[in-house]
Amino acid sequence: xxxxxxxxxxxxxxxxxxxxxxxxxxxxxxxxxxxxxxxxxxxxxxxxxxxxxxxxxxxxxxxxxxxxxxxxxxxxxxxxxxxxxxxxxxxxxxxxxxxxxxxxxxxxxxxxxxxxxxxxxxxxxxxxxxxxxxxxxxxxxxxxxxxxxxxxxxxxxxxxxxxxxxxxxxxxxxxxxxxxxxxxxxxxxxxxxxxxxxxxxxxxxxxxxxxxxxxxxxxxxxxxxxxxxxxxxxxxxxxxxxxxxxxxxxxxxxxxxxxxxxxxxxxxxxxxxxxxxxxxxxxxxxxxxxxxxxxxxxxxxxxxxxxxxxxxxxxxxxxxxxxxxxxxxxxxxxxxxxxxxxxxx
Amino acid sequence: xxxxxxxxxxxxxxxxxxxxxxxxxxxxxxxxxxxxxxxxxxxxxxxxxxxxxxxxxxxxxxxxxxxxxxxxxxxxxxxxxxxxxxxxxxxxxxxxxxxxxxxxxxxxxxxxxxxxxxxxxxxxxxxxxxxxxxxxxxxxxxxxxxxxxxxxxxxxxxxxxxxxxxxxxxxxxxxxxxxxxxxxxxxxxxxxxxxxxxxxxxxxxxxxxxxxxxxxxxxxxxxxxxxxxxxxxxxxxxxxxxxxxxxxxxxxxxxxxxxxxxxxxxxxxxxxxxxxxxxxxxxxxxxxxxxxxxxxxxxxxxxxxxxxxxxxxxxxxx
Numbered sequence: 179x180x181x182x183x184x185x186x187x188x189x190x191x192x193x194x195x196x197x198x199x200x201x202x203x204x205x206x207x208x209x210x211x212x213x214x215x216x217x218x219x220x221x222x223x224x225x226x227x228x229x230x231x232x233x234x235x236x237x238x239x240x241x242x243x244x245x246x247x248x249x250x251x252x253x254x255x256x257x258x259x260x261x262x263x264x265x266x267x268x269x270x271x272x273x274x275x276x277x278x279x280x281x282x283x284x285x286x287x288x289x290x291x292x293x294x295x296x297x298x299x300x301x302x303x304x305x306x307x308x309x310x311x312x313x314x315x316x317x318x319x320x321x322x323x324x325x326x327x328x329x330x331x332x333x334x335x336x337x338x339x340x341x342x343x344x345x346x347x348x349x350x351x352x353x354x355x356x357x358x359x360x361x362x363x364x365x366x367x368x369x370x371x372x373x374x375x376x377x378x379x380x381x382x383x384x385x386x387x388x389x390x391x392x393x394x395x396x397x398x399x400x401x402x403x404x405x406x407x408x409x410x411x412x413x414x415x416x417x418x419x420x421x422x423x424x425x426x427x428x429x430x431x432x433x434x435x436x437x438x439x440x441x442x443x444x445x446x447x448x449x450x451x452x453x454x455x456x457x458x459x460x461x462x463x464x465x466x467x468x469x470x471x472x473x474x475x476x477x478x479x480x481x482x483x484x485x486x487x488x489x490x491x492x493x494x495x496x497x498x499x500x501x502x503x504x505x506x507x508x509x510x511x512x513x514x515x516x517x518x519x520x521x522x523x
Numbered sequence: 524x525x526x527x528x529x530x531x532x533x534x535x536x537x538x539x540x541x542x543x544x545x546x547x548x549x550x551x552x553x554x555x556x557x558x559x560x561x562x563x564x565x566x567x568x569x570x571x572x573x574x575x576x577x578x579x580x581x582x583x584x585x586x587x588x589x590x591x592x593x594x595x596x597x598x599x600x601x602x603x604x605x606x607x608x609x610x611x612x613x614x615x616x617x618x619x620x621x622x623x624x625x626x627x628x629x630x631x632x633x634x635x636x637x638x639x640x641x642x643x644x645x646x647x648x649x650x651x652x653x654x655x656x657x658x659x660x661x662x663x664x665x666x667x668x669x670x671x672x673x674x675x676x677x678x679x680x681x682x683x684x685x686x687x688x689x690x691x692x693x694x695x696x697x698x699x700x701x702x703x704x705x706x707x708x709x710x711x712x713x714x715x716x717x718x719x720x721x722x723x724x725x726x727x728x729x730x731x732x733x734x735x736x737x738x739x740x741x742x743x744x745x746x747x748x749x750x751x752x753x754x755x756x757x758x759x760x761x762x763x764x765x766x767x768x769x770x771x772x773x774x775x776x777x778x779x780x781x782x783x784x785x786x787x788x789x790x791x792x793x794x795x796x797x798x799x800x801x802x803x804x805x806x807x808x809x810x811x812x813x814x815x816x817x818x819x820x821x822x823x824x825x826x827x828x829x830x831x832x833x834x835x836x837x838x839x840x841x
Contacts, residue, residue, distance in 0.1 A: 200573045241710040351568075352796055380567045381737055386793040407711055410740065410783040414791065437785070451715035453740045454784045457764040460746065463722060464715040465697075470680055 204261035222248035224425035235402040240422035287362030293354035352383035431509040535592035550755035566752035625688030629676035636672030655829035682713035761833040
């Protein structure tokens, strides 16, 4: 049911209770070779640990192929973890029964990347939004309609009655994304997973959609996982940033801290490659580390970024995998360069 | 220095027939381009950017209603040419293109080297070996390992495929290359790499570039001049230095304000409303309905004003 509005507008604090914790999560996909059985594994997610508190937004930043979508799909209970677990409200997901899993899924909203691809073209908006309610056992038609109206008003698709009979192709890209967000919100989830929600949209509507998501997050005290490759949008969205590279989280920090004082060489490279509109750019070449991200079937030993890293320490970075060093409160970085900068070693 | 105009476009129009009426995708565009210059065309999707590229290269779909105006390439009039002459002498000889999502536009059943060499064989009549040699030179120029010449598109990463598409556009050494969203499907680091590559090529050879994009931040990496397109028309043309510091047209200003920036704490803004339909575009200024500075005059078609060498189509500057 819809919560009491007074509860919704509580000031947010990072000391809220832990909603979701990901513990040493590994998601490996088996590679099969014709006739020979197993040919190895794609280590899409390889030892990821983090906690997400109620009312908190984290951005997972990384390039394609770094495992951020596999991580997301595991949190959505689409993939099963190879090792490690996801703990939701203190209960391990691996121990869920079928009905518990179903209940969990109804508490997690999913905002897809491509709104047009995510909306069934043969359903009108009312049907699209009604379906999750039917599946989750809202029997009364009147209640379903009431909730559809409420959620469409929240995503600012007004007048609601005008949009209900429309099909996805009849509305603009920004409006389609609003419908996707409405569908994710209709079961009053506790957690929202947004996979590049604005990358397919025009610059002029991107900010509008991000502000809408931020507004929903604040009014409903949602925990949000915002997956993106675009560092310039995270400033307006999240409390924390996790930088992912080749299946691992290499740096975790508060948003402003990470943008002001990035530590990991990969984070530095990502930030340097993100342009701001500036006429001076024409005369300068951007600094880009050489090479490409490694294969996740046979990732390099030691630090996975070492073949591209300008600060590589021979005999250390290419041998031992760096643990997480806490260089500041809430700022952890997996890089040997910061071995001596730990605050509580 | 008297700079030579590579391209001069006058009153270019491209209308399409659709079931609901006539779509005025490109409506009276004027543009000039000098040697070794890069002009960026920015605008929201559906503003006619890609249609304009197609109109310049005469890659037209069947439902064209009007295709008119004047296009001069090195003072040679192109619109009067018949299609066969255009195909033989202009397309991919003097003017080529890196299409949108170029990395997915490679032929999956041809080796990438053959694809890059093909324009040389077709247009310059060189032998296949000589063309492959030229392809090797192009590969090293765009930063693709030369032995990739025998690979297929699926064996390359997205960034490498994009480089191959650029090599394919450059192989005949055209005067003008049109890049349609060359980096929009790529990762941040790859995107920076490709922009570095384009900058380097621009320094090395005298080709001019038209870069079509909606990514304003990335466009600033290459732009000498910026043209802003809205609802089928160019509303502002300015040198990039003055444009990125202070755009003139209210639409340009709004568009610039909507870009999330990494290095400043300014809250980005968004443009209320949507671009008008191109089927029956409003009379007068097409941006008037969304414009914060609208006044009575805006219901009439605004003139294009030259303000200190910058062109702006807005009543505010008359």
